[in-house]
Amino acid sequence: MNQVEAIQVGQRYKVQPRYFHRPFIGKVKNVSGSNIVFEVENYEFVDQKKIEASRLINVDVTDVKHPMNNSYFFS
Incomplete structure (x- = not known):
């Protein structure tokens, strides 16, 4: 199984x-x-301008x- 087949819709990943x-x-x-759409849950402040409202x-x-x-x- 290649990496794309292993990625499941609805699952959480570190990207x-x-x-x-x-x-x-x-x-x-x-x-x-090979394109994947993610809904961002957690991100670092330094990248906030790269995250759109959606x-x-x-x-x-x-x-x-x-x-x-x-x-x-996580603590």
Whole structure:
């Protein structure tokens, strides 16, 4: 299974587009070929001007770092 097939709509992932300073956490809204639309949930202040009001970002599959499973703990 390649990386695109492994990405599931509705799942959360850590994403680092090359034009962002820091990664963001987002939920997959749509997968079309190697392009993926994410709804941004958490992001760093330094990248706030790159996030539009809709909070939807179109990224390439290579920008997706890893899924955010329930086993992660943030304090």
